Amino acid sequence: MRHRTRTRRATTTVALLAATVTMSLAGGCTGGHGPADDSSGQPSRTPARSPHQSPSPSPKASRATASLLAVKIDNAPAARPQTGLNAADIVYAEQVEGGLSRLMAVYATRFPKAVGPVRSARESDLELLRQFDRPTLAFSGAQGKLLPLIDKAPLDGQTPEKVAGAYYRGTDKAAPHNLYLRPKKLLPHAPGTDALTTGFRFGAAPEGGRPESSRTVRFPAARFTFTWSGDRDRWLVSMDGRPTVTTDGKRVAPATVVVQHVKVRASRFHDFLGNNTPYTETVGSGTAEVLRGGRSYDVKWKRATPTGGTDFTTADGTPVNFADGQVWVVFTKA
Template sequence: MNRRSVAVGMGLRDRPNGSAGSTRPAGRTRAGAVLGAAVAALVLAGGCVVGPGGQDRTGTPARPPSGVLAVKIDNVLPARPQTGLAQADVVYAERVEAGLSRLMALYATRLPGAVGPVRSARETDLRLLRQFDEPVLAYSGSQSRLRPLIEAAPLRAESPGNRPEAWYRGDDRPAPHNLYLRPRRLVDAPAGREALTAAGFREGPAPAGGRPEEERTVRFPSARFTFDWSARRGGWLVETDGRPTTDGGGQLAPPTVVVQYVTVRESAFRDRGGNNTPFSETVGSGSADLLRDGKVWPVRWQRATEADGTRFTTGDGTPVNMADGQVWVVLAER
């Protein structure tokens, strides 16, 4: 049995309706008829027409077509077990204050009924999400100095203050570990698998070779993740801080785990307790370990600019594929 432990050091248009009178030129009359037919089709298909101010005619804010939905999820002991993690396409595990961990779950192919507990955003999230086209970031609060960066980021930021109808508090645990999101009240439909492929999450056959590996542990200063290969499940059984990571009673078992080694440095932000917020740099290049099919492959990652997706390749530059199903990416300090 091959076992390896990785120590991770401290260290978010409307168009006016035209009309064509009988005195207008024929071309404009036809244009008006076409526009009118289009509006009618919208009414029949969606039940509303978007008007000025981004609202439909009932006064409800219109929901624009959405990209990948990213949800910040609490990961301390009082927040577990989480809800909606099993339906995520990609789960990022990142280091936060005091060496603890937090998750960012991405939904592109399906939307669960609820996700949570939802917590605050970090600067690392904004950099990661630049890989995706117009993503939606669902979060609860942030440091005041980070808010201008969130507002300036090319994403659709959604918090309880924006759309209160999409959020609720559970009664099974104390605040702040009881805030949940109803994704279908925030976005109309999943973005689609292609949104993930464009960012580097390609599905397909495994690379040649690979070394058998049955267990991998990644350690943060005050948290750890263990992935145990299960041939029966066809995935890596996830443990967080020595406890099974479950959702709805079953232990999560993603078919693919990527341990991405990145630079982790101090940021300009601190929490209320004075702890510095670590920033994980995901632009640039470095090494990674790809775990799938009970094996591990040492690979490279490269992301030239913030707007680029992350390319995972073998040593000769050949792109590597993920297995079909959920992917966990653990941002480990190099």
Template sequence: MGTRTRTRRTTVAAVAAVAALALAPGCTLSQTGEGDGKDAGGGRVLAVKIDNVGPARPQTGLDAADVVYAEQVEAGLSRLMAVYAGKLPPVIGPVRSARETDLELLRQFDDPALVFSGAQSKLLPLISAAPLRQLSPGKAPGNAYFRGSDKPAPHNLFVRPKALDADTGDGGLGSTGFSFGPRPKGGTPERERTVRFPAARFTFTWAAEQKRWLVSMDGTRARTADGRTLGASTVVVQYVKVRESRFHDRGGNNTPFTETVGSGKARVLRDGRAYEARWERPLPQDGTEFTTADKGEPLPFAKGQVWVVYAKAA
């Protein structure tokens, strides 16, 4: 595979290419029609921790994210991290607290901004030491956060991202390691895929007429607060090690840590087909590269929103 420091060797040509990209309708992801786009740079991302339990749904602004990461938290539940690199929606939320997993995940981005409601006291020093910009309520402009009236606390905290002056840029996703391009050969037809956490589940159903995978969470079709159906052009089920961390919630439940650095198996869904894949991220500052399981060739994603679900490896 060769050296893995490509994500930090941005060339002037790559930056120019990213700046010239045309976006797919309704999509803010900076993606080329073909090729990999891995070395793109010159932008920042805004990452928002989003609540994902029943009382928090439907969420707001999630359909505008370029990438949505789904991770396991305490008691086997799930939480989302939505990453925005281009156009920002007016409101995003509900915003919830950060986890140790987020800090390692965000190391792949250059100077990312993290929107979160807070964190347990023992984690705060790690957040302060991480190479990111903290945009929690105490460190954001006074008009950036507000409490909504249609959900109970603590599931009612929202953010106005444009008030944060986050300075996002289309090149911000260039360090993810993702590649985009035409559908590769092979794969097997797939209509539906379910990923289960101990107390949560995600189901992705292929909608050929929409050319995307419709998202269901815990058995219910996912929609935004304004009624838009959530759907992904590409879904990545990434099998990782999920272990106990040194942190616990107030109820004494251990906070799981998802290891996103390393290598392992993955299943990539695009265009109604499933591809067995390998993932590799040697260092925290590297992006995650996905290759075909049989030949080790780059596995391109379809243009549009990407969902990455971290499933526990067997």
């Protein structure tokens, strides 16, 4: 009996110590920020900690237990400047109705105090998000027939109707361009780089490439321009001919830009004006340009399955590394 009592006490002590360590680590992932946007220009990432350094990352093996946050962000001229973009690890730009553009910002290493303006989801978002392990998707709503598909998708959809306390209406813009999210009202802390199961690799630049000072991607009714800044070692973003800044006045400047040529087809859905919603196919293969360090690299991309990440390789099959920092992926029609 005495031996069993000592064993139980030892087991309890070990369990308590383990719980204390776990709580400390969870608290350390939160990360503080300054104003309602973000306090610094770029997410902090250490290449040695990146889960994407392995030659052949396994999407299933590297799944994180904590949920990352994806937010659909309004990109109509009336919605700018946006809030919280500089804190995102990845920003996806896609075409929507009328040839306009919309953004999806993905947060894993840190959460800003606020993100927005938040807008509605699209069908192709579901395919894009399958690469992550049950991500949390923050959006303002969706077309009525699309909502059942979102409910069935392997993600946690969060709208103002579900979690009203996480959203608020700003006073700086007119509706519907003034809905904002407080990320920490949805998730207690950012999950970290292990949640970024995109297949992206970070490290030294590939050989070759060509000097590139500026690259413009055009949608039917929108355009993105990325201009290299040697002083900042970043690509300065402009949209529709105007510099892109956040609400705290900071220029949006990713370290890597991917111009990914994809199939954009008509979907089953339309907006309230009758315009068809484009469907951006992100599973498949094709060509892309990777912009980093003031150079452009012609590469091939391949995403074999919805649950897998995207591989970017040179013509001879060598994996292409991205520069450490924020990544923008602009999907353009092949």
